[in-house]
Amino acid sequence: MDVAALAGVSIKTVSRVLNGERHVGSYTRQRVQRAIEMLDYRPNIAARSLSGARAYLIGLFFDNPSPGYVSEMQAGAMRACRRAAYHLVVEQLSGAADESLAQLDQLARTLRMDGVVLSPPVCDRADVLALLDARGVPYARIAPAAGAASGHFVWMDDAAAARAMTSRLIELGHRRIAFIRGHAGHAVSEVRYGGFREALAKAGLPLDRELVKPGDFSFRSGWEAGLALLDSPRRPSAVFASNDDMALGVMAAAHRLKLSVPEDLSVAGFDDSPGARVVWPQLTTVRQPVALMTEGAIDLLVARPAGATGGRLYPFEIVERGSTAAAAAAP
């Protein structure tokens, strides 16, 4: 190590400075730092990983195909990694459950990541968590199912957000509000639906089962639910979909049936995905700070407070755009 020679110290001292360890004389530290800068020295990550406790690698796993969600997660993840001089290895978990588990196991062993970020819905798979626990790989989960107490996690109050959006629609004068549920495999689906019902109850409105449709977070399921809901004399004046893709499906269905949004129908989504802004009118939705949340998840992982565990709550925001408006006078 040339740096050591230039600074006139042993390589171990250079290592200490590099890792910010204490017990280094301030004069020595200064000399080493100057040498590092002069030589523009960068430690080799493979050597660090091989010898030490840290690999400077964070894994990001997802099995969620939504491009908007994934790319926002990554943006946050890359920011956090750069700040901490870590690198981000992304892997898509695919195939059957046992297959993706084997894939994960293999990764944990060959790569020795310092931590992994798990996005929904994989963050709620008990087998995945058990494997990571067994292999001693710390993890941080994004929006895990409630009551999940292991590892780190970051979350948003989906129930409160759904309540807020529903209340807002009621405030706008809507009484017949339809709801499209999310994919059954995602924990938030039930939570958002719960928030919707609570808001109705709080306003003294009945829950009309006819106005609740199943969905799976896809555009197509929103489109189908939209056609079913809207092609009827007793159609709702507003539709709240559990995510934006489905809300876009509803808007498309309305367009197809020659209903104007928001004049004839208000539509609200959830996520504030990129798609929310590439339609006209633009979609009213719940903004979920996915990038910030992922950034926070990695911060928790990198800080490594010795086995500590904990969660961070992030605030949502109701973003009103053109797709919602006051209900027409005659319902």
Place this chain on the structure above:
Amino acid sequence: MDVAALAGVSIKTVSRVLNGERHVGSYTRQRVQRAIEMLDYRPNIAARSLSGARAYLIGLFFDNPSPGYVSEMQAGAMRACRRAAYHLVVEQLSGAADESLAQLDQLARTLRMDGVVLSPPVCDRADVLALLDARGVPYARIAPAAGAASGHFVWMDDAAAARAMTSRLIELGHRRIAFIRGHAGHAVSEVRYGGFREALAKAGLPLDRELVKPGDFSFRSGWEAGLALLDSPRRPSAVFASNDDMALGVMAAAHRLKLSVPEDLSVAGFDDSPGARVVWPQLTTVRQPVALMTEGAIDLLVARPAGATGGRLYPFEIVERGSTAAAAAAP
């Protein structure tokens, strides 16, 4: 290495089997393979990287913010990496030119990647290519500017695709076809525009400068170009935008101006991004096999034919959906 003991050979022989080297007796190889399986052994990537020539790491760099494009690239990249037992490290190049260059330099030195994939527009930055050449990091470029001869590359004939789409619109009876150009920093912008003009010329149609609008690949720029084009008595009967986001902007503008697509206006895009299918009517566009192209780029990198260099051409496909139709009888 327990595997060696179990198989009754030296660790060197195990290494040979692992790396698929020749000069290993078939019986020995079999014994070693059985031992590997029994012990479920996985080589440590850091150790391999430190000692050997390969790091089993591929970098994917982008400065293109389009979520659809990025996630399709990654899907292909992850497939190729998994197949070759490599891992994918993603980094977003951000900030000013010299800043992102420093970032890249730092990455090249700490991570010692076996290769990097460069997406547009970063794939056309001479300083980036020079740096990678200097550091000896092989690279593969996705859709680089024509005439680019260094490194590996994968591409699509953008000019032919733009010609084909334009010809198809002409075939549908459109005579007044508007074109929205792409971001000036992307090489394909000029190429696609060239294809458009060629198709007009070939059909004997004049190029009306009024019908060519600037754009930057964003929804907003398409929206603005759309308003300018459509809010006029001499509006075009079809608009061909250089990418889908801008085409969606045009559709939104049409919607806003109460023009029906495709009855009053045909709209075509380029890319077949996820957004193309979440509007109604769905967008006619050019399908670009980005995932396949990226997969191919990594294959080229991993194959490492000793400094060889080369390109692969991928086919495009015109995808006709609901946003285009025959021109109305009276123009």
Place this chain on the structure above:
DNA sequence: TTGTAAGCGTTATCAA
């Protein structure tokens, strides 16, 4: 065809 020994560049251990 197989094995031995010497690194690769860093961190951990323990002694000074």
Place this chain on the structure above:
DNA sequence: TTGATAACGCTTACAA
């Protein structure tokens, strides 16, 4: 507060 030396788990060079 510092340093010598032994790992870390592989691959490469060279020898057998």
